Amino acid sequence: MTSERFSRQSFLGADGQAAIERAIVGIVGLGGGGGHIVQQCAHVGFLNYRLYDADGADESNLNRLVISTEADAEAGILKVELARRRILAIRSTDNVEIFPCRWQDNPEPLRGCDIVFGCVDSFAERRELEACCRRYLIPLIDIGMDIHQAGDEAPVMGGQVILSMPGGPCMFCLGFLAEAKLGREAQKYGAAGGRPQVVWPNGVLASTAVGIAVNLLTNWTRSKPQTIYLSYRGNDGTLVPHPRLEHLRDVPCPHYPPHQVGDPIFKKL
């Protein structure tokens, strides 16, 4: 069954499917973006999953959470349970470990992943997740979207897909994270309310992220290593390299030096 199942993606190379199956994939956040990622990873043939989300599904998720039904939302089923159910429904032999908590509360399984998908909401969460992935030499694929509206102007939908590769530019180097942004976010903490989220940009960004992971593992495009920072413009439906890449200096990342890996050691002052 396995050979027939993946016969339409044999272009990934002779070892392509095995490469996908050997990898341990972590997904942090199983909302609008993470739900799509889980589903696509299962279809493409990932075997080993570590899933993190502390929340249960609710009615406000139903506009975009592709792994949830109305009954799931009514029952408040944990999103990690929904994700596991979807993965095993697609392929019953997959290894799915679920963690209904913040990843920070049980980080060891996450550190053991080969690739992590970050589907988190805030800049602060991104900073923490990237710091962990850098410290344990894990490529992080971050996705996110937001909608802004100023006055009577039409809402502007934007988003990003970033591959943060250990040894390469981080989200600070790319300008996506900055102390000023983190500071502004912290000032607004608790006052933001429910942020706009919809299913179609989640799908675009998640599909792109899964494609990046598959190419990392199989190199089916035979492309050279490159920094990936894609900018999504939802109003015109485009996903393009971020202009910032043109001005990126070819210098080692100063934020995560190569020797700062492994378990942190705390010293008394």
Add this chain to the structure above:
Amino acid sequence: MSVHVRLTRQLYEQVRADLSRLHPFASERVGFLFAQLGNANSVTPLVLFTGYSLLADDRYINDPQAGARIDSQAIRSAMQEVLNRKEGAFHVHMHDWHGKPRFSRMDRTELPRLIPSFQAVGLSFAHGLLLLSKDDITAAVWLPGNTQPAEADHITIVGHPLQVFERQRT
């Protein structure tokens, strides 16, 4: 216990390039990789390589019985690096064929003798042996305080492409 090993592709390519250089008389080259531990107290510890130290040509001893034999100064230098970097040391060499590499009988006899020296200067670090082939890797890891090695179950080259090598199950 399942030991996982990771190194960046940049570091991996640096090691391969160095070990591929011809030596005036030795048929193999040797180097030392240095590593930090992650998940140190868990059942899935991670060995995370941070740097590589190559050996100068004159640190090799001409011994036709061995692919490469190195002198005591080379070992002392690696021990000094353990002290300076506060990291574990891994002897690394390469066999020039395809497939899962296996330590030779001489490797299995001679190379573990290095480990007590490394542990003497870095008891709280993981030390070990890394063996490359043309397209695969194997690693023997002595976790802190252990007298016996564990074979790495999962080795990841982190970069583009991202490669995962698993231990050969017998």
